[in-house]
Amino acid sequence: MTGKLAFQVETTCKITRARCGLLTLNPTSNAGRRTVVRTPVFMPVGTNGTLKGLLPEQIEGCGCNMMLSNTYHLASRPGSDIVQQAGGLHNFMRWRNGLLTDSGGFQMVSLSKLMELDEEKVAFKSPYNPDELTTLTPEDATRVQHQIGANIIMQLDDVISSTHQDEARFEEATHRTIRWYDRCRKAHESSEERQNLFPIVQGGLNSELRSFCAKELIKRDPPGIAIGGLSGGECKKQFVEMVSISTLNLPADKPRYLMGVGYAVDMILCVALGVDMFDCVYPTRTARFGYALVGLGSKLHLSDSEFSEDFQAIDVECDCETCKGGYNRAFIHHLVKRRNAVACSLVTQHNVRFQMRFMQKIRESIKSNKFHQLILETLNHHYTNRDNYPDWALKALEILKI
Numbered sequence: 001m002t003g004k005l006a007f008q009v010e011t012t013c014k015i016t017r018a019r020c021g022l023l024t025l026n027p028t029s030n031a032g033r034r035t036v037v038r039t040p041v042f043m044p045v046g047t048n049g050t051l052k053g054l055l056p057e058q059i060e061g062c063g064c065n066m067m068l069s070n071t072y073h074l075a076s077r078p079g080s081d082i083v084q085q086a087g088g089l090h091n092f093m094r095w096r097n098g099l100l101t102d103s104g105g106f107q108m109v110s111l112s113k114l115m116e117l118d119e120e121k122v123a124f125k126s127p128y129n130p131d132e133l134t135t136l137t138p139e140d141a142t143r144v145q146h147q148i149g150a151n152i153i154m155q156l157d158d159v160i161s162s163t164h165q166d167e168a169r170f171e172e173a174t175h176r177t178i179r180w181y182d183r184c185r186k187a188h189e190s191s192e193e194r195q196n197l198f199p200i201v202q203g204g205l206n207s208e209l210r211s212f213c214a215k216e217l218i219k220r221d222p223p224g225i226a227i228g229g230l231s232g233g234e235c236k237k238q239f240v241e242m243v244s245i246s247t248l249n250l251p252a253d254k255p256r257y258l259m260g261v262g263y264a265v266d267m268i269l270c271v272a273l274g275v276d277m278f279d280c281v282y283p284t285r286t287a288r289f290g291y292a293l294v295g296l297g298s299k300l301h302l303s304d305s306e307f308s309e310d311f312q313a314i315d316v317e318c319d320c321e322t323c324k325g326g327y328n329r330a331f332i333h334h335l336v337k338r339r340n341a342v343a344c345s346l347v348t349q350h351n352v353r354f355q356m357r358f359m360q361k362i363r364e365s366i367k368s369n370k371f372h373q374l375i376l377e378t379l380n381h382h383y384t385n386r387d388n389y390p391d392w393a394l395k396a397l398e399i400l401k402i
Contacts, residue, residue: 004194005152005223007255015372016400017247017274020363023066023255025098025151028194031090035098035151037066039255039276040362042262042355043100044284047073049093051284051352053345056095061321062349063356066098068279071145071154072107076126076134080147088149099150100279102259103141103184105157105200105228117158119176138183146191154226155184157200162234170204174213177202181217198257200228205238207245214249224255227275231260236392240269244399247274264297264358268378269396271362272371283351288344290336293354294318296381300329302347307333320353322346372402 006024013019023037044051044059047070051059059067074083086092089099107124108115114125121140126132141156157180158173181199188197199217203209217225227246230239243258250256255276261267262280270278283293290303294315300307302314310329314322322332327346335343365374375397376386383389389397 005196005255007224007253009252011367013272013366013371014369015402016272016375018271018362018366018371019252019274019276020366021255021276023098023276025196026194027090028099028149028151029088029090031087031094031096032099032151033096035065035096037098038363040267040271040359041066041277042267042359043068043277043279044352044355045070045279045281046093047281048077049074049089050095051348052288053341053348054352056093058321058345058349059095059352060097062352063360064097064352066100067095068100068102069148069150070104071101071141071148072104072124072134072136074101074148075104075144080144084147084149088147090149098152100152100257101145101148101150101154103145103154103156104136105141105154105159106260108159119179122156138180139187142184142187142191142197146188146195150195152196152198152224153188155181155197155199157181157202157228159202159229160204162205162230162232162239164204167204167206170202170206170209174203174209178213178216181220185220196223198222198224198226200226200259201246201250202229203242204229205234205242207241210242210245211249214246218249218251218254222254224257224277225250226257226259228259230258231266231280236390237395240273240392240396240399243270243275244273244396250274262355264293265378265382265393267358268362268375269393272375272400272402273396283355284348287347287351290332290343290347291351292332292347293351296378297358298381302329302333302343303336304333314347314350315354318350318353318357320350322350375402 009021011020021039025035045068116123121137124134138156145153158176201214203213257277258275262282291299292314307329365371
């Protein structure tokens with residue numbers, strides 16, 4: 001099953017596993033357009049169809065042409081039928097670029113207390129209405145994503161918190177994820193939608209399960225592969241090891257998507273380990289609390305009193321609409337302290353643009369054979385020098401022989 005995307009690796013790093021590529025997506029609706037995404041790429045998360053506080057044209061103005069939305073929440077409100085009647089999510093939210101939707105599987109972790117699972121399906125009690133029960137099968141998850149119309153859609157997988165202690169449950173979930181991908185794949189093959197179905201590598205923190213799952217999934221020749229079940233509170237050293245073992249078992253000619261990762265240090269080390277795509281709520285959620293990303297990923301808490309008379313831009317090197325538009329730290333401090341919605345919009349634009357600029361730095365450094373230098377520069381920005389690096393960062397450097 002080849003899907004409707006094209007992926008071309010342009011440049012590979014001579015020292016690490018990093019690579020730059022072009023991910024080309026064909027439109028799935030008359031509102032969409034052919035989109036060329038440069039990888040490595042970060043995708044901001046618009047859970048309900050857009051980023052809080054930003055219009056779609058503002059998101060695009062940040063340099064973003066690929067974002068993520070949440071299937072479970074869109075299916076709950078306004079409902080996938082409504083989205084389909086609008087001509088798909090591209091039309092519904094007036095977004096012309098690339099869209100990825102998750103399958104609803106992550107809610108098995110986030111709504112675990114409201115969830116019941118068996119081989120056939122997962123059932124959730126609604127967090128909005130306790131009397132409402134939502135049942136989701138692999139076929140349902142695929143059908144709903146067909147209605148939503150994203151360019152890349154995800155299989156329904158059996159997701160467990162990475163901190164779970166039952167090894168037998170991880171093994172069960174790994175095998176069920178493969179079986180459920182086959183069911184999603186069958187449901188997708190019967191559709192005429194111009195969409196790309198990604199499987200998800202599971203296996204907890206067990207390298208053998210991760211390798212097995214990756215090898216089984218790539219036998220099905222998917223258009224791309226996601227790495228799931230991580231970044232959920234596990235030891236970061238184990239996180240690095242599982243990302244490494246996952247990418248080692250994935251083909252070089254397919255895009256690799258690591259789910260739920262958005263911190264600068266995490267992303268740059270995972271790019272070095274061979275990851276192409278990332279998503280996370282971090283830059284937008286932290287913006288709503290008045291935190292602005294600067295430098296190589298450090299944070300300014302603009303509600304702090306030190307910014308009350310600071311009339312410079314959030315970041316003088318940033319070209320976002322907030323910074324180049326003349327909005328200063330003192331003004332944003334004033335808005336943040338009063339929980340004004342304009343503060344959310346201004347800082348969100350800045351943070352999304354920060355993520356785009358950071359990924360651009362990564363791509364440029366790979367192409368100029370200076371990526372390993374940018375890794376060390378980023379680590380030193382956060383930890384001063386190698387003596388202060390956390391053990392998980394040292395583990396990544398050890399794997400990469402840097």
